[in-house]
Amino acid sequence: MSIARAVTLGRRGVFYLFLCLIFLFCFSGMEILIGREVEPNVALETIKSLENGVTALRWKGASFFGSLSDGTRYGETYFFEVLFEPSSKRHWMAVKVQKQPDTSCRVSFLSFDGKQYESLGGLVPCTEDVTLKNGGRGIINYDYGRSGEHAQFGISTGTLVTGLVSGIPGICSFMPGAQPESLSFFLAEWIKNGQLISITESEEGVWDIVSKVTIWVLPGDNNPRTRIELQYDIAKGGVITKQRVIAQRMQSGKIVDIVVKNWDIIHALNTKNQWVPKSIYQMDQSTLGYVKIDFDEFEINPPIGENSFRVAFPDGSYIDDFIAKRRYKVGDIIDEDKAIDDFIQRHGFTGDITLPKRQMALWQYILMGIGIIMILIAFYMMLLEWIAKRRQ
Numbered sequence: 001m002s003i004a005r006a007v008t009l010g011r012r013g014v015f016y017l018f019l020c021l022i023f024l025f026c027f028s029g030m031e032i033l034i035g036r037e038v039e040p041n042v043a044l045e046t047i048k049s050l051e052n053g054v055t056a057l058r059w060k061g062a063s064f065f066g067s068l069s070d071g072t073r074y075g076e077t078y079f080f081e082v083l084f085e086p087s088s089k090r091h092w093m094a095v096k097v098q099k100q101p102d103t104s105c106r107v108s109f110l111s112f113d114g115k116q117y118e119s120l121g122g123l124v125p126c127t128e129d130v131t132l133k134n135g136g137r138g139i140i141n142y143d144y145g146r147s148g149e150h151a152q153f154g155i156s157t158g159t160l161v162t163g164l165v166s167g168i169p170g171i172c173s174f175m176p177g178a179q180p181e182s183l184s185f186f187l188a189e190w191i192k193n194g195q196l197i198s199i200t201e202s203e204e205g206v207w208d209i210v211s212k213v214t215i216w217v218l219p220g221d222n223n224p225r226t227r228i229e230l231q232y233d234i235a236k237g238g239v240i241t242k243q244r245v246i247a248q249r250m251q252s253g254k255i256v257d258i259v260v261k262n263w264d265i266i267h268a269l270n271t272k273n274q275w276v277p278k279s280i281y282q283m284d285q286s287t288l289g290y291v292k293i294d295f296d297e298f299e300i301n302p303p304i305g306e307n308s309f310r311v312a313f314p315d316g317s318y319i320d321d322f323i324a325k326r327r328y329k330v331g332d333i334i335d336e337d338k339a340i341d342d343f344i345q346r347h348g349f350t351g352d353i354t355l356p357k358r359q360m361a362l363w364q365y366i367l368m369g370i371g372i373i374m375i376l377i378a379f380y381m382m383l384l385e386w387i388a389k390r391r392q
Contacts (some may be wrong), residue, residue, distance in 0.1 A: 038199040038207055040191050048184045050238030057084045058302040059276075061295040068288045075099045079130060083308055086182060090114050090309045094130040107132055109311045116323060117141050118311040135316030135330065140323055183232070183240065187211075197227065205235030213245075226260070233267075236275035237300075241265050260285045274300045320346065 060081040066073040076099045083092040090112055097106040105126040110119045122136025190196040190211040197210040210229050230243040245261035262283045267275045276298035282291040313319060315331030326339035327346055 036201050038201055040187075040196055040199060043199045043207065043209075044184060044187050044191065046234065047187060047232070047238060050234070051086070051182050051184055053237075054086055055301050056304055057086070058082065058297070058299045059295050060297040061293060063291060063293040066290050066292070068283060068285070068290055074289075081130065083302070083304075085304070085309070088114050092309050092311075096124075096126075096130045098126050102126070107136070111309050111311045113309040115142075118313075120311050120313060120317060132317075133314060135314050135318070138311065138313050138317050138319040138330075140319060140321045142323055202231070205233065206241075207232045207234065233275075236267060239265075239267055239275055239277070241267060258285075270298055270300075272299065274298075276300065 058081075062077060062079045064073050064077045076097055079096040079098070081094045085091065092111040093109070095108045095110075097108075099105075103126055104123045105128075106121065107124050107130055108119065108121045109130075109132070111117070118138065118140050120132060120136050120138040122132045122134075124132065187196070187209070195212045197212060198208075199210075200208045202208045208229065208231055210227055212225075212227050225248045227246050228243065229246060231241045233239050233241050242265065243261075243263040244259050246257045247260050248255050249258050250256075264281045265277055266279045268278045270276050276295070278295055278298075280291070280293040284290065313330045317330040318327065319330060320327050320343065325343050326334075326336075327343040328334045328339045
């Protein structure tokens with residue numbers, strides 16, 4: 001072998017050795033990054049900062065429910081539009097429920113402006129949009145407990161998905177019927193109560209969060225050993241892309257994991273280059289059912305107007321106002337006395353409510369004064385007659 005040949009081979013060897021060292025360095029660095037444990041409080045602060053960037057959300061779409069046993073869809077389809085403010089829980093929802101083969105659809109408008117709940121419902125032809133031009137029945141109330149349909153429609157519109165997470169940025173809920181809370185809220189509780197198992201970075205910008213939970217998941221099982229596994233994508237602005245509720249069971253003398261609830265959430269970029277959900281599919285073995293939610297529109301931080309979180313009651317609507325204790329028809333001149341009497345008669349209230357003081361007209365004061373004077377005169381005449389009899 002010539003000297004030149006040996007030099008060439010030596011250079012190639014050094015090059016390949018250098019290349020191997022680069023690969024080893026890269027893979028070792030990746031090993032350090034991928035699969036590493038994320039410190040819980042660091043994760044909590046990161047999630048909070050991403051949630052704080054979400055001031056409001058608006059979305060529009062449709063959802064339906066079905067059976068896992070035979071794959072059939074249930075009869076109702078929900079068409080919805082939602083405006084939601086995570087920090088204050090203020091919301092506005094418009095929902096149309098279509099049940100085959102009915103030609104009339106139930107339409108509901110629901111809102112919470114930070115102080116009071118409002119709802120309006122009625123029936124319209126299914127061919128119409130979500131509107132109640134001719135009015136319906138409305139309710140105004142302070143009490144969320146009297147507004148259960150807010151929770152019902154929250155489930156059907158994606159604001160609440162039964163279980164923990166909705167897949168919508170900044171929103172998740174632990175139980176159906178509850179107002180939605182943030183992921184940071186639950187993570188803080190898990191850390192505080194010692195329930196958090198681990199937070200691992202499975203790939204760059206993606207965290208796998210595992211926590212123990214106490215949640216009823218199967219019929220007849222009131223205290224199961226369960227855990228929640230969810231995937232949180234920081235690179236997409238802080239969205240939850242997957243979630244499972246897993247219960248441990250004894251089978252053939254061994255402890256096995258059973259997936260009781262599973263969520264698959266597909267995200268896509270919207271016109272504002274924001275990662276938003278396009279669809280949510282929830283499987284629930286506890287009810288042997290599933291929920292499919294498809295989003296036609298989704299916007300993060302949309303503009304909010306002064307009355308964005310109020311229901312616009314159209315003329316012809318009958319309103320039961322549990323705050324003012326009145327029942328009236330929108331568009332008519334309101335007789336305060338009649339509105340109060342109608343409310344009491346309809347809802348069975350008698351003396352257990354504090355009614356506002358009624359303003360009396362001038363003629364009522366005059367008649368009351370004349371009546372008092374006549375009573376005094378009659379009393380005076382009786383007194384004179386009694387004195388005369390005593391003198392006889």
